[in-house]
Amino acid sequence: MIRFCVSALGILWLVFAVLGGGAAFADDSQPAYLEITETTPDRYKILWRAPNVAGRRSPISVAFPNAARNLTEPVEHELPDSVVERRLIETDAAGLLGKRIEIVGLTLTNIDVLVRVEFANGATSTTLVQPDQPWLVVEGPRTAWQVTWDYTVLGFEHILAGFDHLLFVLALLLIVRGTRRLLMTITAFTLAHSITLAAATLGLLWVPGPPVEATIALSILFLASELVKVNRGDPSLTASYPWLVAFSFGLLHGLGFAGALAQVGLPPHEIPLALLMFNVGVELGQVLFVVVVLALVFVLKRVRVNWPVWGRQIPAYGIGAVAAFWLIERVSGF
Structure with missing residues (x-):
């Protein structure tokens, strides 16, 4: 029986x-990935990887604060399962710390976004952005508890998807x-x-x-x-x-x-x-x-x-x- x-x-x-x-x-459970590397207090290298959804490009994109502008045009590289974009941006003298970054279109998907910020002094911060709150405020290094939560959620969602x-x-x-x-x-x-x-x-x-x-x-x-x-x-x-x-x-x-x-x-x-x-x-x-x-x-x-x-x-x-x-x-x- x-x-x-x-x-x-x-x-x-x-x-x-x-x-x-x-x-x-x-x-298709891969999260998107945003890497922000500070080179000077007002300049950042950006790497953005958006996974394909059902074989098509994901509708999500990154929106930086209004003060940010591109120093180089985005260069895209298409992979079998995702699209990778690289560029260099410049902000005001205060930089991105404490500023809000939005993931446009995230609420229309079930994709999570792992955001990693590396500061010029070597410190890093990792944040998980989810569709119910499609934005983050750039902060200093994450605590051990925050890392614990983010990666537990990633593993849990990966196996279930x-x-x-x-x-x-x-x-x-x-x-x-x-x-x-x-x-x-x-x-x-x-x-x-x-x-x-x-x-x-x-x-x-x-x-x-x-x-x-x-x-x-x-x-x-x-x-x-x-x-x-x-x-x-x-x-x-x-x-x-x-x-x-x-x-x-x-x-x-x-x-x-x-x-x-x-x-x-x-x-x-x-x-x-x-x-x-x-x-x-x-x-x-x-x-x-x-x-x-x-x-x-x-x-x-x-x-x-x-x-x-x-x-x-x-x-x-x-x-x-x-x-x-x-x-x-x-x-x-x-």
């Missing part, structure tokens, strides 16, 4: 993914039987991606992003094939050794998390704290997803439904189809 309940949730989740359009078929990572976890839930085995499996996945997230972020390990993203899609496709075997009653590596499979692929998913974190950067003087809290945010989001799925299973167990035998395979083939789409899309982008 539990298998049928989780299968029903798998079907519902896949329907949500399909109806969600392009956002569901890619990891990362449909590929969640689909992998859902596939594990469909395959693994028993509370103890499930806990061991999720723990192994968590431990593994924490290791590679830290190693890649600290520069101890480097793997190009596109192959990582393609292989993540392949890992989901593998679990889909394993789920087909389980539903047929055939031997399955994942069903027999779920923690081994989860740990192995978790190392890969950690590189995906590191790629997302690399795009927004870490505050130089708070790297260990920011890395830790981003990982904590990812784990909190993952736990929330698992708890919600299990809670819905608990509810569905009390609903008497005669599930057809063929219905067991719908989530497996659905997961496989989505993963195959991702794989083709990501390989073609090399």
Whole structure:
């Protein structure tokens, strides 16, 4: 009965993914990034990276105080997943400290913006700007508590908007039987991606992003094939050794998390704290997803439904189809 309940949730989740359009078929959870580097008290180098949304340019832009003017024209560089703009601006003698910067159009999106300000004396300040308050006042260096909050939120939102990572976890839930085995499996996945997230972020390990993203899609496709075997009653590596499979692929998913974190950067003087809290945010989001799925299973167990035998395979083939789409899309982008 539990298998049928989780299968029903798998079907519902896949329907949500399909109806969600392009956002569901890619990891479009990357925040925008604004880097402001003070060169003199009244001059700043600006780097602005806006992620593409559903394959199109994001509608957001940066509006500096009226006293600011461009010393150089913006130079744009288009990347596969974003647009990067660089320029040099000049302000009045007071500089940007204490001034308000707005992110125009942010309220029309679900994008967060990580803003990093580096002052001429080497001090840095990192702020997270969200759609419900699309502006910031440039302040001095952030406190440890502020860094903790910002990077926890980033990690939490990244995992919940990362449909590929969640689909992998859902596939594990469909395959693994028993509370103890499930806990061991999720723990192994968590431990593994924490290791590679830290190693890649600290520069101890480097793997190009596109192959990582393609292989993540392949890992989901593998679990889909394993789920087909389980539903047929055939031997399955994942069903027999779920923690081994989860740990192995978790190392890969950690590189995906590191790629997302690399795009927004870490505050130089708070790297260990920011890395830790981003990982904590990812784990909190993952736990929330698992708890919600299990809670819905608990509810569905009390609903008497005669599930057809063929219905067991719908989530497996659905997961496989989505993963195959991702794989083709990501390989073609090399």
